[in-house]
Amino acid sequence: xxxxxxxxxxxxxxxxxxxxxxxxxxxxxxxxxxxxxxxxxxxxxxxxxxxxxxxxxxxxxxxxxxxxxxxxxxxxxxxxxxxxxxxxxxxxxxxxxxxxxxxxxxxxxxxxxxxxxxxxxxxxxxxxxxxxxxxxxxxxxxxxxxxxxxxxxxxxxxxxxxxxxxxxxxxxxxxxxxxxxxxxxxxxxxxxxxxxxxxxxxxxxxxxxxxxxxxxxxxxxxxxxxxxxxxxxxxxxxxxxxxxxxxxxxxxxxxxxxxxxxxxxxxxxxxxxxxxxxxxxxx
Amino acid sequence: xxxxxxxxxxxxxxxxxxxxxxxxxxxxxxxxxxxxxxxxxxxxxxxxxxxxxxxxxxxxxxxxxxxxxxxxxxxxxxxxxxxxxxxxxxxxxxxxxxxxxxxxxxxxxxxxxxxxxxxxxxxxxxxxxxxxxxxxxxxxxxxxxxxxxxxxxxxxxxxxxxxxxxxxxxxxxxxxxxxxxxxxxxxxxxxxxxxxxxxxxxxxxxxxxxxxxxxxxxxxxxxxxxxxxxxxxxxxxxxxxxxxxxxxxxxxxxxxxxxxxxxxxxxxxxxxxxxxxxxxxxxxxxxxxxxxxxxxxx
Numbered sequence: 001x002x003x004x005x006x007x008x009x010x011x012x013x014x015x016x017x018x019x020x021x022x023x024x025x026x027x028x029x030x031x032x033x034x035x036x037x038x039x040x041x042x043x044x045x046x047x048x049x050x051x052x053x054x055x056x057x058x059x060x061x062x063x064x065x066x067x068x069x070x071x072x073x074x075x076x077x078x079x080x081x082x083x084x085x086x087x088x089x090x091x092x093x094x095x096x097x098x099x100x101x102x103x104x105x106x107x108x109x110x111x112x113x114x115x116x117x118x119x120x121x122x123x124x125x126x127x128x129x130x131x132x133x134x135x136x137x138x139x140x141x142x143x144x145x146x147x148x149x150x151x152x153x154x155x156x157x158x159x160x161x162x163x164x165x166x167x168x169x170x171x172x173x174x175x176x177x178x179x180x181x182x183x184x185x186x187x188x189x190x191x192x193x194x195x196x197x198x199x200x201x202x203x204x205x206x207x208x209x210x211x212x213x214x215x216x217x218x219x220x221x222x223x224x225x226x227x228x229x230x231x232x233x234x235x236x237x238x239x240x241x242x243x244x245x246x247x248x249x250x251x252x253x254x255x256x257x258x259x260x261x262x263x264x265x266x267x268x269x270x271x272x273x274x275x276x277x278x279x280x281x282x283x
Numbered sequence: 284x285x286x287x288x289x290x291x292x293x294x295x296x297x298x299x300x301x302x303x304x305x306x307x308x309x310x311x312x313x314x315x316x317x318x319x320x321x322x323x324x325x326x327x328x329x330x331x332x333x334x335x336x337x338x339x340x341x342x343x344x345x346x347x348x349x350x351x352x353x354x355x356x357x358x359x360x361x362x363x364x365x366x367x368x369x370x371x372x373x374x375x376x377x378x379x380x381x382x383x384x385x386x387x388x389x390x391x392x393x394x395x396x397x398x399x400x401x402x403x404x405x406x407x408x409x410x411x412x413x414x415x416x417x418x419x420x421x422x423x424x425x426x427x428x429x430x431x432x433x434x435x436x437x438x439x440x441x442x443x444x445x446x447x448x449x450x451x452x453x454x455x456x457x458x459x460x461x462x463x464x465x466x467x468x469x470x471x472x473x474x475x476x477x478x479x480x481x482x483x484x485x486x487x488x489x490x491x492x493x494x495x496x497x498x499x500x501x502x503x504x505x506x507x508x509x510x511x512x513x514x515x516x517x518x519x520x521x522x523x524x525x526x527x528x529x530x531x532x533x534x535x536x537x538x539x540x541x542x543x544x545x546x547x548x549x550x551x552x553x554x555x556x557x558x559x560x561x562x563x564x565x566x567x568x569x570x571x572x573x574x575x576x577x578x579x580x581x
Contacts, residue, residue: 009388014470016479021382028375032447033400036412039422043415082321089318093311103562107326110554112508114528115547118535119329122336154325176304186306215405218510235407239515242411247420254408265403269396
């Protein structure tokens with residue numbers, strides 16, 4: 001314990017428990033997260049590069065990756081637009097039921113994904129409340145890639161709202177008054193003053209929604225239809241391969257997804273660092 | 284990966300805006316209407332439909348679906364899983380926050396990033412990693428088989444996968460809160476002769492109680508509702524290794540929609556209780572912050 005203090009601590013502290021707290025943290029983190037996660041990389045290492053490349057470039061895997069990233073991107077874009085709108089309306093305007101709606105925006109964080117999945121499927125199926133209406137116009141949602149976008153939009157909904165909302169609340173009215181005094185109309189003020197100020201937060205929310213959508217499984221499997229090459233997402237393909245005891249194939253797809261997720265995490269951290277630096281320098 | 288779920292104080296009501304910095308009334312109502320239509324389509328109707336579908340065939344069918352032995356054992360397993368995963372991650376969260384917030388050491392920011400890692404991992408991969416370790420073909424598979432220990436397709440696997448997906452919830456609430464509070468109060472307690480545990484119990488934990496409760500609420504909601512990770516390691520044995528979300532899936536795939544939605548409605552209710560508790564904690568936390576600001580000013 002004394003040794004840990006001397007090696008790691010950069011500043012002396014009178015408080016006890018550093019060795020115990022950090023030791024337990026590192027042990028628990030390693031056992032639950034780091035060692036199990038590294039198993040995927042060791043597993044692919046035993047495959048060899050050729051076998052790995054072959055496993056992740058089969059047409060079925062490529063189609064599932066394309067679908068996962070494409071649908072996630074569309075859903076995150078929808079959430080960027082409507083999340084900004086919802087955040088704007090919640091911050092700027094008064095209307096009946098605003099507090100309740102504000103609290104309910106977090107529902108996709110709290111509602112188990114399987115529940116969201118069966119509810120959306122029932123609604124958007126051709127005999128469902130919304131699906132029936134859309135079917136009259138020849139639009140089929142459930143059991144098509146469009147259904148995947150709907151599910152991913154649902155689960156990513158709170159991210160943009162919750163990242164943009166506090167930044168929008170912090171924008172000083174004086175800034176907009178100055179713009180108005182200088183002759184800008186509301187649209188110009190929005191595009192030139194407000195949008196640049198909330199830009200980093202909007203981008204962070206978009207990236208968070210995108211990252212969440214890529215890994216999503218529970219809400220999608222019910223509504224997707226899960227047809228290989230057409231509506232089969234990458235996480236589902238991992239499960240299919242596991243059920244066929246193709247551990248190496250499943251792990252290879254997992255490694256591709258993990259690497260992309262970690263890169264996204266890095267990008268999100270950089271974005272948040274950028275956005276907090278900006279707010280600091282503005283003050 | 285909800286960087287957004289960190290406890291923050293609710294802001295006061297918006298101040299009146301002058302005409303020059305507000306939109307025309309027509310534009311305002313149009314934007315509000317658009318936002319409400321979007322939320323209705325994607326949030327309110329799906330939520331309401333869970334309860335509608337659950338009760339469509341009457342209260343008898345609803346209650347019967349919940350009293351069925353498989354449903355009861357699913358509820359029991361969900362409660363057991365949460366009862367292990369939440370306290371485990373609570374203890375971890377307090378330890379990690381104590382080390383990170385009260386001491387200066389090398390590699391701290393790396394450690395914080397690593398704690399957040401499980402949020403960046405797909406639930407399916409969270410299950411897969413334990414199959415690679417403890418499955419029949421996994422690293423420890425032969426050893427576990429020789430000693431007749433079952434982890435995958437059994438309760439320990441479900442608990443492990445749940446601990447993984449709920450790993451960061453408590454820690455990520457406590458770390459920023461305890462960092463913001465600094466170490467002066469704890470240092471004073473130690474200087475006055477309190478032991479480390481006394482300081483933790485009497486000074487630190489009371490100071491962060493709302494952050495702690497907040498983290499536990501979110502952690503519990505995810506622990507009870509997790510689907511993807513648990514689905515990979517469970518093996519879907521009815522009455523044995525089915526949690527509530529997995530039971531919903533089985534009933535739904537058997538076209539037993541009324542029963543599926545009946546069990547789902549319990550989970551939806553849990554989500555609503557979670558949101559209510561979360562709003563309450565945010566309100567109380569804001570209230571406490573306000574009083575402490577006023578006390579400092581006085």
